[in-house]
Each structure stands twice: as structure tokens, then as C-alpha cells.
Amino acid sequence: MKQRNLLLGLYGLLTIASLFLLTRLKFTFDFEQFFPQGDPDWEFFKDYIKDFESDDNFLLIAVERREGVFDSVFLQQFHDVTLKTADLPYVTSATSLTKMQYPVKTPFGITAVPAIHLDQPEFYESDRKRVLQDRRFVHNLISQDGTALTIVLKTINRTTLDQANEMMDSLNNVLKTYPFQAVHILGRPSFQTAMVSMEIREVLVSTLIAALLTIAILFFIFRRWWTVFISMAGIGLSLLFFLGLLSALGRELNALAALYPILMCIVGVADTIHITSKYIDELDKGHDRNAAIRITMKEIGLATFITCITTAIGFASLLTNRTAPIQGFGLNAALGVVAAFFVIYGWLWAMLPRFAANQLVKITPEYAFWGRSMERIYHFTKQNGRKIAWSAVALLAVCLVGISQINTNYRLKSNLPRGQKITEDFLYFEDKFSGFRPVEFAVFPQNGRHADDFEVLREMDKFETHLRSYAPMKTLVSINDIYRSLNAMNYGNRPEGYKLPDSLAEFEKIHRLAEQLPPSASEVLLTKNRDKARIAGRMQDVGRDTVEVIQASIERWKTDHIDSNIVRFRTTGTGVILDKNSAYIRDNMLQGLIPSVLVVAIIMGFLFKNLRMVLVFTIPNVFPLFFAGALIGYLGIPLEAGIATVFSIVFGIATDDTVHFLSNFKLCRSQGMNVEDALRTTLAETGKAMCMGSVILFFSFLVMLFSIHPPSVSVGLLVSATLAGALFCDLLLVPVLVRHLIKDKA
Secondary structure: OHHHHHHHHHHHHHHHHHHHHHOOOEEOOOHHHHOOOOOHHHHHHHHHHHHOOOOOOEEEEEEEOOOOOOOHHHHHHHHHHHHHHOOOOOEEEEEOHHHOEEEEEEOOEEEEEEOOOOOOHHHHHHHHHHHOOOOOOEOOOEOOOOOEEEEEEEEOOOOOHHHHHHHHHHHHHHHOOOOOOEEEEEEHHHHHHHHHHHHHHHHHHHHHHHHHHHHHHHHHHHOOHHHHHHHHHHHHHHHHHHHHHHHHOOOEEOHHHHHHHHHHHHHHHHHHHHHHHHHHHHHHOOOOHHHHHHHHHHHHHHHHHHHHHHHHHHHHHHHHOOOHHHHHHHHHHHHHHHHHHHHHHHHHHHHHHHOOHHHHOOOOHHHHHHHHHHHHHHHHHHHOHHHHHHHHHHHHHHHHHHHOOOOOOOOHHHHOOOOOHHHHHHHHHHHHOOOOEEEEEEEEEOOOOOOOOHHHHHHHHHHHHHHOOOOOEEEEEOOHHHHHHHHHHOOOOOHHHOOOOOOHHHHHHHHHHHOOOOHHHOOOOEOOOOOOEEEEEEEOOOOHHHHHHHHHHHHHHHHHHOOOOOEEEEEEOHHHHHHHHHHHHHHHHHHHHHHHHHHHHHHHHHHHOOHHHHHHHHHHHHHHHHHHHHHHHHOOOOOOHHHHHHHHHHHHHHHHHHHHHHHHHHHHHHOOOOHHHHHHHHHHHHHHHHHHHHHHHHHHHHHHHHOOOHHHHHHHHHHHHHHHHHHHHHHHHHHHHHHHHOOOOO
């Protein structure tokens, strides 16, 4: 008892330290985290942006006036906002239609006229007609229906979360002083602040709901508040110590962090139920409390530790992924599983001997129901072994068909929080403007040419014209826009004049004018030594598979229509790299899981020292993986970073029940029981705890239905359904395999 009290004292000190560290826990969201490390396209893009700028260094502010934006009061207010936002922290420039000008040639030189005559409403109608015919402005600075204007803020590259928070706070302070009908904001800083807020909300909500649900289920099973208290206190301590450890190690939480409280509940409840049920069983056999806890820890402790290791290995399989958040989740989850085992093991060792059996459980018809059910399952598997085996084969065939239908048509909007302002704004820009997804093409002149040579620009012009033929690409900008604008000046800035000059002689005149422009006009489109250029823009969020089709079409067109002796183009940008990540995730699933399955099988070999027992363990734990893949395929859920964690979660957790079942079976055999008696005893003792634990597993992951993050909802549904299937494999398939592979000695 003295040792138990000392351990509880240590837990008290760790609680204080963890509460302090919890105040320093950090959340993060960066698009770069989701880029596959070591990918050649990512390495190229990092060098590429050194010459230009990142393709996500912008913040878009759309201001709506449903009656039309050409109103003197509205335009003046909008222009004021444009000027004020240019002075926001970490903003390098602010562009809007009220600042745009057309070059005009006069006898005295080149001057400029505004695109919108702010102080002359009599020109508004002609301004409106001209602006809505100008492809530079429509879908970019003004909506096609003329009901919204956009301010494009250029920001510093790769803003941090603190910088994004400061920028968004300053922007909101500016906007709240104006009576606009509606304002929509989209860009890297808005994503960072909104997604981190979602992450914090997800962790808090999932913790609260998972705790309430677990309390309800534990009370339903045991009908004693002491058992609920002991269990929830142990789980709460394991979660608190785990988060404190992450803080101490400097680990940052991302969008997958909402799974941590649920995982800790699941691991903690599973261990608690197995240990508590065994302790109660030993008390019922007549052992005193000290003897009961000693036998429990001896007989259940090893199996529980093995389940801890196998679960950790399942999560560690995610370390093979090339995406940092997935790697981080795998490492953190594996660390959490191990921490939970030691915390809960010590907690139960210190607390359970303080209570008698009748203080921990109330024998009710519902509690006795589990024992009767296990007896029925025993007889069912004995009488229907062949049918169960053939049903498993049929199920495997159905799963393989479903797996063949898995798609990777990832969309940005599928990761946005439901019912939140950031999602509303994202969809608004998709509908009214050119969307958010960056699109980028690197331009490399060939054979000693410069990127602003006439023949290079003509090839670029052909390429841009083809790109605009794809409906999702509504906004593109390049060095050609400068030459087109100057050429349009000769046509009275009419739309038909917005093109490259037709001849080299005309181009050289325009080129001399372009050289007189300030460097800022072209520095983000053309390198100083003119050895490369860029075509940049935004496109709508049509899904990875559709983008892949478009990119393949572009590559074929380039081969047939672009003179590669003059110029070469390379598709690049954050959009391309995110798309490649889906393919890496798909490939990494097998690369990570196969070694994990083999490692766990080897551990089982050392534990059972019987190859047939290894087969009995492996087969039912591979089935849930096929089942999870089939559900993803049949339900049409795109495979992306969050969904990829399902397989590791399923494998890591599903193995627990099998380990407990086979460990108890081995223990019964070592006591001289034959196969049938060992199976019956194992189902009566371990099967009961497996069912109780699986009920909590099932409903705990359904907590994710309360998530506002769509991938988390999908993960919750998939894992709940798959773990329910895993329980049936353990209860039905394992006994059949044992009878077929394990024989009594003659």
C-alpha cells in the first residue's frame, strides 16, 4: 500500500507539470506540411520561388454590393479600404480595380486614365462596359456579373501563424468600420487562422463528447460509479500526461489532433476493461485483493503490453509516409499508446486493490447477458465452421472489388470545416471569381534566347491561349500582359487591341516602352537576367483526378504545338505538389503496413512459439484492412492524408482483441485444457471484455460525427464500422481457425 501511495503521489506531481505544459501546447497549419518530402517537384519549386515568389502569398478580399458595384458611395468606401489594407502588417502591396489605370498615348507622351472614374459618376456606365469586357479584370478584380470587387493583397512569403493572426486582426479592424453588405476573405493567412481555430475546437469537443460517452457506457456495463471514476481518472491522466509530453517535446498539433483524445480513450478503456474484468473474476474465485491484483497483472499484464506494442507498431507504419503531418500523427499516436499503457497500468495497480468486487460491478441481467452471448457464439462457431470460412472468402472477394474502386480525387473544399466562414468564403470565390487553387508554369527560353524575346513571348502567348480554353482556368498573368497592355494603348484600350504586336518591328517599339517601366512591374514575372519567366494564376477546385486529366492534355498539346527549340514550359506550384501527395499516400499505405504486419507477426511468433498460432493471429487482422479499403471504395471517399490514417488505426487497434483472445487461449492450454474447453473458457472470460471494449470503441469513434472537419467524420465512420467487423472476425473466425490449425495431442 505504501508503494501504491508513492505512485499516486508521483501522478500528482506529473499532473501539475502537465497542466503547466498544456498552456504551452501549440497548434499549427501550413500547406507546406502536406508536401511530400524529397519530391523532385517540391525541390524544384523551392528553388523556383527564390527567383519569383510563392504562389500562395496572397489574401483576397471580395466586397459585395448586390445591386451592382458602380455606385459612388460604395466605390469610394472600397477605394479607402484598398488604401488602408496596403498598410497592414506583412502586406507588400494592395491591388484593386479602383487603382487600375489604362495607358494613353498623347502628343506629350504616355499618361494614364483610371479604369473607374471614382469622382465622375457620369462615366460609370462606360467604365462598367469596358471593365466587364477586359479579361484582366473579370474573375480577378471584378465578378462577371459586376456585383463584387476584389482587393488582392500580396503578402510576405510563407507567413507564420502568429503573423497570420496579426494580419487578420488588423484587417478585421479596418473592415468593421465600413457598412458593406458582405465581405469574403480567402488566402493563406485566413486559412491558417481558421484551420487552427478548428483544430482547437475539434480537440476540445472530441475530448468532452468522448468522455461523456465513455462514462455512460462504463456505467451501463458495470453499474458502479467507483468503476467509472477509476476508469475515467486513469484515461484522463494518460491524456493529460500525453499532451504535456507533446508540449515538452515541442510537438505541434495539426488537423489530425482531434483523434488523440479518442485514441487515448479507446486504448485506456480497452486496457481498463480487460484488467478490471479479470480482477473482478479473480475476486469471485475467492482470492483476496492483493492476490487478485497480482494474478491479474501477471496474466493480463503481458497480453496488455503486447497489445500496446502492436498498436504502436500500427501507428508507426505512418512514418513511411512522405508527408510531415502524417508522420507526426503516427509518431505521436505511437508515443501516446505507450504512455497510456504505463499510466493506466500503474493507476489500476494502485487503485483497484482499494475496492471489493461488489464496489466495482453490480451483477445485472445486462451484465450476465455477455456471458450467455459468449456461450451461444461458442456453439455457433462449432456448428457452422465451414459456413463461416466460406463466408470469409466471399467477403474477401467483395472487399477486393471495393478496393479497386478507390479514387484519389482530392478537393481542397473537402477538407474545410462545415458551416464555417472560411468554407463559405471559399465557395464564394469558386462561384464568383477564379477560385483559390494556385496554378503555375515555369518558362525556360532555349538556345541563348531571353524570356522577353519576341519569338519566346509568341510561344508563351500560344500556350496561354490554350490554357484559357480549360474552363477551370479563369485567371492567368505573365510578362505578356505588360506588352499586351502597351499594345492595346494603340487601339484606344479596346479589347481587340489587347494582344501581342503582330510584327517584330511593332514589338520592338513596345519593348522600348516596357523598358521604361519601373522594375516592380515585371520583377515577379521575369528574372533580372531574363533567363526565365512565369505564367501564374488561379483555377477552380475541380479535384485531383480532373486536374490530372487537364495536365495530361496540356502536356500532349505542348508536344504538338510548342517549339521546344525556342522555349520549354514546366508545370509547377503548390497545387501540383499537393496532388502528387495523394499518389504518395496511396503507395505508402502498402509500403508502411506490410512491414508492420510482418513485425507484429514476428512478435506473435516469439510470444506463442507456434507458426500455426501466428496464422490464427494474422488472418483475422488482415481482414479489417481489406474491409476498410472496400468501404472507402464503395462509399466514394477520396483517399487523402486524413483518410490514410484509417488503415493504421484499424490495424493498431484490431490486433488488441486478438492478442487478448489468443493469450488467454494459450494460458488455458498451459493449464491442461483441451482445445474445446480452452476456447469455451476464453470466450467466457476474454470474449466478454472484448465485446464490452468494442462497444466503447464503436461509439467512441462515432464521436467524430460531431466534427466539423469532413475527413474526420469519414475517419470516424470508417473506423467504427471496420472495428465492428474486426470484432466479428475475432469472435467467429478465430475459433474456426483455432479448431482447424490447433489440434489436441493424441
